Amino acid sequence: MMKNVRWRVALTVAVVALSVWAFYPLNKKLNLGLDLQGGVHLVLRVQTDDALRAEAETTVGRLRDSLSRTGVQFTKLEVTGADEFQVAGLSNDDAFRTASAADAESVFDRNSGAGGYTFKMKPNIARQLREEAVTQAIQTIERRVNELGVAEPVIARQGGGDQILVELPGVSDVARAKSLISSTAVLQFRLVENGPFPTQEAALESVNKVLSPESEILPGRQEAASSGAATPATGFYIVKKISVVTGSELRSAQQGLDQFNRPAVMFTLKQDAAQRFGNFTQANIGKPLGIILDKRVMSVATIQDRIVDNGQINGITREEMANLVITLKSGALPASLTYLEEQSIGASLGEDSIRSGVTAAVVGLGLIILFMLMYYKLSGVNAVVALVCNLIILLGLMAYVGFTMTLPGIAGFVLTMGIGVDSNVLIFERIKEELDLGRGVRASVNAGFSRVFMTLLDTHISALIAAAFLFQFGTGPIRGFALTLTIGLISNLFTSTFVSKTLYELVLGRRQQVATLSI
Amino acid sequence: MRLFKNTNYNFLRWRWHAVALSWVVIIAGIVTIATKGLPMGIEFAGGTGVVAQFDKEPSVEAVRNALNRNYQFGGQDAIVQSYGDAGSRQVMVRVPQVGAEKGADLATVSGAIEAALKKDPSLGNPTVVSRQIVGPSVGEELARKGFWAFILSLAGILAYIAFRFQLSFAVGAVVATLHDILVTLAFLAFFQYDMTLNVIAAILTVTGYSTNDTIVIFDRVRENLRSHRRESLSDVINLAINQTLGRTVLTAGLTLLSAIALYLFGGEVLRGFSFTMIVGIITGTYSSVFVAAAIVTFWKGKNSRPAAAAAPASTDTAAQKQGRKPRRARAS
Numbered sequence: 001m002m003k004n005v006r007w008r009v010a011l012t013v014a015v016v017a018l019s020v021w022a023f024y025p026l027n028k029k030l031n032l033g034l035d036l037q038g039g040v041h042l043v044l045r046v047q048t049d050d051a052l053r054a055e056a057e058t059t060v061g062r063l064r065d066s067l068s069r070t071g072v073q074f075t076k077l078e079v080t081g082a083d084e085f086q087v088a089g090l091s092n093d094d095a096f097r098t099a100s101a102a103d104a105e106s107v108f109d110r111n112s113g114a115g116g117y118t119f120k121m122k123p124n125i126a127r128q129l130r131e132e133a134v135t136q137a138i139q140t141i142e143r144r145v146n147e148l149g150v151a152e153p154v155i156a157r158q159g160g161g162d163q164i165l166v167e168l169p170g171v172s173d174v175a176r177a178k179s180l181i182s183s184t185a186v187l188q189f190r191l192v193e194n195g196p197f198p199t200q201e202a203a204l205e206s207v208n209k210v211l212s213p214e215s216e217i218l219p220g221r222q223e224a225a226s227s228g229a230a231t232p233a234t235g236f237y238i239v240k241k242i243s244v245v246t247g248s249e250l251r252s253a254q255q256g257l258d259q260f261n262r263p264a265v266m267f268t269l270k271q272d273a274a275q276r277f278g279n280f281t282q283a284n285i286g287k288p289l290g291i292i293l294d295k296r297v298m299s300v301a302t303i304q305d306r307i308v309d310n311g312q313i314n315g316i317t318r319e320e321m322a323n324l325v326i327t328l329k330s331g332a333l334p335a336s337l338t339y340l341e342e343q344s345i346g347a348s349l350g351e352d353s354i355r356s357g358v359t360a361a362v363v364g365l366g367l368i369i370l371f372m373l374m375y376y377k378l379s380g381v382n383a384v385v386a387l388v389c390n391l392i393i394l395l396g397l398m399a400y401v402g403f404t405m406t407l408p409g410i411a412g413f414v415l416t417m418g419i420g421v422d423s424n425v426l427i428f429e430r431i432k433e434e435l436d437l438g439r440g441v442r443a444s445v446n447a448g449f450s451r452v453f454m455t456l457l458d459t460h461i462s463a464l465i466a467a468a469f470l471f472q473f474g475t476g477p478i479r480g481f482a483l484t485l486t487i488g489l490i491s492n493l494f495t496s497t498f499v500s501k502t503l504y505e506l507v508l509g510r511r512q513q514v515a516t517l518s519i
Numbered sequence: 520m521r522l523f524k525n526t527n528y529n530f531l532r533w534r535w536h537a538v539a540l541s542w543v544v545i546i547a548g549i550v551t552i553a554t555k556g557l558p559m560g561i562e563f564a565g566g567t568g569v570v571a572q573f574d575k576e577p578s579v580e581a582v583r584n585a586l587n588r589n590y591q592f593g594g595q596d597a598i599v600q601s602y603g604d605a606g607s608r609q610v611m612v613r614v615p616q617v618g619a620e621k622g623a624d625l626a627t628v629s630g631a632i633e634a635a636l637k638k639d640p641s642l643g644n645p646t647v648v649s650r651q652i653v654g655p656s657v658g659e660e661l662a663r664k665g666f667w668a669f670i671l672s673l674a675g676i677l678a679y680i681a682f683r684f685q686l687s688f689a690v691g692a693v694v695a696t697l698h699d700i701l702v703t704l705a706f707l708a709f710f711q712y713d714m715t716l717n718v719i720a721a722i723l724t725v726t727g728y729s730t731n732d733t734i735v736i737f738d739r740v741r742e743n744l745r746s747h748r749r750e751s752l753s754d755v756i757n758l759a760i761n762q763t764l765g766r767t768v769l770t771a772g773l774t775l776l777s778a779i780a781l782y783l784f785g786g787e788v789l790r791g792f793s794f795t796m797i798v799g800i801i802t803g804t805y806s807s808v809f810v811a812a813a814i815v816t817f818w819k820g821k822n823s824r825p826a827a828a829a830a831p832a833s834t835d836t837a838a839q840k841q842g843r844k845p846r847r848a849r850a851s
Contacts, residue, residue: 038600356786360793363784364777371773408720411792414777415724419731422770426735429766436524455738459731462679466727469672478665481723 005509008502015494016389019396032169033406033480039169040177043341046162049082050335051133052126059104059119060085064213066099076116083126084108088116134162136334141166141181143330163340169404174342176323182337183294183327187250188243189277192288192300196220196235203236214241220297221316237297239290244280249273253328255321256312263321264312267328274309282306293324357410368421376428378507378518383424386500390420393491398484409480416488419459423496427452428519441517442508449501456497460489523765530760530808531753531816537809541698548705557708558615560715561598563662566615567628569650571636573608574643581642582610583787589635590614592628595787596713609648615713626650665719673697676730684737691814692733695806699729702802703795710794717792725799728774732767732807739763740812752819756812771804 056079064077074096075089085108090096100110100117108119121129138155145153145168154167171177193215197203203217211217220235251268258264269277281289281303290297291313298313316324369387372380394416403409431448439447464486471482571582579599586594598613612632629650636645673693680689703722712718739759747755760767778800782793 356784357781357789360781360784360786360789361777364780367776367780368773371776375769407717407792408723411717411720411724414796415727418728418770418774418777421773422731422735422766425766425769425773429763429769433762451742455735458683458738459734462676462730462734463727465675465679466672466730469675470668470723473668473671474665478668478719478723481720485727 005502005505008498009506012389012499012502016392019393022396023392023399031402031404033404033409036405036407037170039167040171040174041341042166042168042174042178042181042339043158044164044166044182044337045340046134046137046164047336047338048130048133048162051129052083052121053079054334055107055129056081056083056085056121059107062103063087063099066103067096070095070099072096072099074116080118083121084119086113086116086118088114090116130162133334134164137337138164140331140333144180144326147326147330164337176319178339178342180323180326182333182339183323186294186333187246187328188292189245190243190290190292191240191284192290192297193238193240195237195239195297195300197237198235200236203238207238211238215239216241218292218295218297221293221299237290237300239292239297243292245269245273245277250328251309253325255325258312263316263318265316265321265324265328266310266312268310271309277309278306361414365417372421372424376519379428379431382500382503383421383428385503386424386495387417387420389499390417390488390491390495393495394484394488397487397491401483401487403483403487404480406480408478409484412481412484412488415485416492419463419489420492420496423452423456423492424500426455427496427500431517431519435517435519441515445501445504445508445517449497453497456493460493464489523761523768526761526764527757528761528764529757531757531813534809534813534816537805537813541702541806541810544705545698545701548701548708551705551708555708555711557704558596558711558713560596560713560718561613561615562716563714564615566613567632567650568611568613569629569632570609570611570648571633571645572648573610573645576608577610577642577645579610581639582612582636585639585642586612586614586632586635587787589638591631591635594635595790610645669723680734680737684741687815687818688737688740688811690818691811692730692737694814695733695811696726696729698806698810699725699799699802702806703799706798707791707795712791712794715791717789718795721792721795721799725796725803728800729803729806732770732803733811735766736760736763736807736812740815753816756816760808760812767804767808771800775800 060077060079067074067077071092072095073089073091074087077085077087079085087096087100097110100119104110104119107125108121111118111120134157138157141164142153142155145155145166153169154165156165157163158165166181168177194206195203197206200217200219204211215238217236218239220237249270249272251270253265253267256264256266268274285303285305287303288300289303290300291311292298293313298316313324369384372383372387374380376383394413398405427448430452431444434444434447435441467482467485467489471479471486474482579601583594583597583599586597586599588594590597592614594614596615600611600613601609614628614632629647633645633647636642673696676696677689677693680692700722703725707714707718736759739762740756743755743759743762747758750758775797778793778796781789782797785793
């Protein structure tokens with residue numbers, strides 16, 4: 001018997017000690033949510049048109065290749081809207097239709113128009129692409145925010161459309177958060193034909209105002225300004241439209257320094273991309289290669305030698321470098337983002353409310369403890385010890401799972417404490433009943449615990465079921481509530497049955513004959 | 520010390536009165552919501568946001584107090600937050616919608632806020648530096664998802680209680696929970712508290728308490744059904760309620776104690792939360808005794824023995840079930 005009690009005490013002490021270790025020091029281990037500590041609140045819109053336009057561009061590129069292979073001439077083949085492109089002046093209609101059936105018509109509907117065809121994206125595919133763009137954007141933002149090291153961010157779709165809600169508790173630098181989240185980070189390597197020119201017009205002038213369809217004019221990088229404000233580009237370049245390698249083919253990216261000790265991002269390429277890049281650079285030794293990020297020429301270097309799998313991007317500030325590594329690692333956004341709302345906010349509860357909330361909680365807890373001690377005397381001490389253990393284990397588990405404390409979370413906390421006290425009251429009332437029936441003290445205590453155990457199991461399991469559904473299907477604050485409740489119920493069942501019973505056994509077990517129970 | 524020792528109140532005798540009382544409150548609540556409406560907090564409805572610049576670092580509490588006293592549309596629902604970097608001496612005030620929130624209203628509201636702040640000279644000459652109509656931070660989808668999550672969790676509880684007890688018990692528990700929500704909403708409407716995220720959290724909490732309470736009583740009913748085989752269902756239920764009465768009152772009293780502490784000392788922001796808790800705890804306790812148990816007897820007929828799903832099957836209960844006495848026989 002004694003051995004059994006010793007084992008139970010050891011387990012209780014171990015669990016409590018582990019919990020204290022998990023949450024100590026409390027202010028470091030427990031995160032506060034946006035409503036308790038403030039942070040950045042953003043609402044973004046995904047420009048899903050971008051994703052459709054990209055699809056249209058790809059299709060046009062593919063079609064152009066097929067047509068030039070089969071020798072079909074045309075006067076016009078270009079993207080005319082986010083979800084459409086037009087073809088005109090075809091030399092061979094049948095051959096074109098064969099090519100378009102193979103290249104375009106799984107995605108686009110072909111309509112006859114003036115002197116050619118208009119291709120319009122099929123509505124179901126357009127819808128799917130928009131959907132995917134939003135989903136991908138959310139995933140990419142999640143990866144970037146994780147790299148930023150924000151605890152418990154909220155990244156959720158809002159309104160079922162193309163809006164995304166982003167909440168970053170504890171972050172105060174809105175500008176950095178914004179630039180990190182919304183840089184599309186499309187990295188490309190392309191040949192530079194000419195440049196830099198001081199203006200776009202000058203660049204166009206250099207090719208006698210006729211730009212080849214395979215080329216385009218892109219601005220150079222912005223001179224690093226103090227912050228935020230757009231500065232004029234350092235120049236304009238004529239570059240090939242086709243890129244050799246893109247950002248999705250990077251294997252790794254990391255911060256480093258170039259040979260002049262300036263910040264640079266070092267990257268390595270994936271294997272098949274490295275092969276391609278090697279062949280390409282060998283064939284183009286002596287030509288300038290541009291590294292293009294988000295349609296800006298970041299740097300231009302002459303290809304000196306065959307480059308296989310690594311390179312660097314330089315000409316950036318230290319801050320840009322850190323952001324660039326994060327965005328490259330997290331992948332490109334499928335579409336650009338615009339901001340609908342941006343706020344750097346203080347805690348909505350404010351320090352004053354938190355302080356009064358804590359005061360109220362302490363007063364409430366104090367009253368409960370006082371009452372339990374008066375009403376149940378020494379057994380009340382048992383209940384209070386169980387309650388304190390419960391509190392410690394709950395905090396420990398919450399710190400362990402990296403929980404973010406929000407007001408609804410605190411509500412779950414309060415509910416758990418209430419149910420915890422209720423469990424003790426249930427057991428004690430039952431013990432009193434058994435004593436009234438004239439049973440001995442030990443028999444009454446045992447009967448009280450064993451009879452009430454089924455009740456507790458039923459109340460706790462049904463609350464757990466409710467919490468599981470709320471966690472699975474709810475969002476944001478509802479999930480916070482459900483999580484505290486779940487954790488609380490588990491620790492509660494442990495303290496009110498196991499710990500409390502152990503305390504009784506500890507006290508009753510020492511004595512030979514127990515005539516009365518202080519309850 | 521012992522409260523309610525060996526009581527023998529006939530709770531089920533009052534069930535018709537209880538049903539009437541509940542309906543009166545719920546219908547009054549529905550009428551109030553239909554006429555006066557249930558005010559939606561800024562999280563759900565959106566409203567007006569104003570950023571004010573002060574000459575010296577303002578205290579959020581002082582700003583909130585100034586709005587409470589002087590803002591003409593009622594400042595108790597305003598959300599006051601420090602804004603921007605530390606030391607920027609800016610405060611963001613968000614207030615719920617006043618009218619349709621068109622351009623003219625925006626100017627009116629922001630003017631009213633500025634006027635309210637200026638009335639307090641200690642605040643340090645506030646000027647409104649930006650104003651905007653703010654959208655709801657809890658989007659429609661979030662609210663809808665939350666609603667369905669809640670419905671599903673009720674269905675989960677229904678299934679579990681039906682499995683552990685009987686279907687009639689499960690229906691009783693879920694109806695009692697719905698009852699609590701309706702009554703709580705009614706009281707929120709009577710006192711025109713804003714529907715905020717905090718209030719939703721309180722309602723969820725209250726629902727948890729209520730179900731907990733109900734199951735405790737049902738558990739005792741189940742136990743008594745095994746030990747008191749010859750008594751009618753309503754006697755068994757009455758006995759169970761009386762046996763658990765001490766515990767019911769103690770627990771409700773203790774949780775009520777902390778809710779009242781929160782109401783008194785928790786400050787303005789938590790008042791809606793604690794008010795909901797107070798109403799919910801009272802109605803939750805009431806509903807476990809009068810609604811949940813009453814539903815079981817309505818469902819089963821008050822003199823019947825329920826099908827012995829929980830109790831081991833015996834010829835005794837089977838015979839009782841067959842020979843269900845007509846109600847009048849006992850009343851005479």
